[in-house]
Amino acid sequence: MSKPELPRGYLGPQPKFSEFKLSTLSHNDPEITADTNEIEVKFRMGQPVKVTGNLIECSSTKDYSNLLFTQNQGDVVSYIVQMPNPGYYKLQIYALPVSDESKTLPGVYNYLINCTRAPKAVQPFPKQYAQWKEGCYLYEPLTIANNNGTVNFKATVPNAKAVAVTVNDTWTQLKNSGSDVWEGPVQITKDSRVTLNVNYGGEETKYSTLLEYNL
Structure with a gap:
């Protein structure tokens, strides 16, 4: 399966990433190759932030955000990602300082995941x-x-x-x-x-x- 074309500047940190005092912890390269269909991506927070994300299959543009689970432990934000099929997926991370009352969370980091194998059955997260x-x-x-x-x-x-x-x-x-x-x-x-x-x-x-x- 060929790698999808992405807009210039799409991958990696976006302008608000460093402003919100976020840093990558588990995956420093925004292009991830995974030989399994469940991975965990972690960030470190320099201040309390609200976080969310979505997971898009590139070939079908289908949203699999029910296979993405977000949680915090101390100053670490964790994204557990399940991918139903081999192929390319966009993992899009959104965040906002807890002190900000705005309802809209801006995009702060984008990954492209190449899932080469899907050995595990996927089950939606809560x-x-x-x-x-x-x-x-x-x-x-x-x-x-x-x-x-x-x-x-x-x-x-x-x-x-x-x-x-x-x-x-x-x-x-x-x-x-x-x-x-x-x-x-x-x-x-x-x-x-x-x-x-x-x-x-x-x-x-x-x-x-x-x-x-x-x-």
Whole structure:
């Protein structure tokens, strides 16, 4: 498969990248060749930033952003990328300082990934809501198989007063194991809507959705 033509200046850091105090950590070259269809791309933050991204298959221009998972741990931003087929993909990174109230995140870095093999079956990551992108980190589960069973949840959720998982209308409270880490077993049923939710204090019954899995 031939390499796609890209606009001049498209690859690598964009003007806001250094202004927002970001630096590459795992992949310094914006052209990545991968012999597997799951990779993790990491950046270091010099200040707190909100981040997002998208994943586009070059040949079909199809958006596979449901196969892209973003999370933060300390000053590191991590993008876990799954690619369904061999071929070229554009990974486009967007960011904005947390202190900026603007709703639009400018593009800060672009990668071109050449996936030469696709040995793993891909499974969509959970949908990430706005507050997830403010310092949260998911240890498990990154994906959930669509069957009945017990799944262990473990996530870092800064400043949370309570964290709960819902399976349709059934609530399970997670336990705080220290350092903003919340975890616990949750009974999953097939064909469910599963959400990870946070309460930041104030009203005990007011929870915000962080992640949503659709089985």
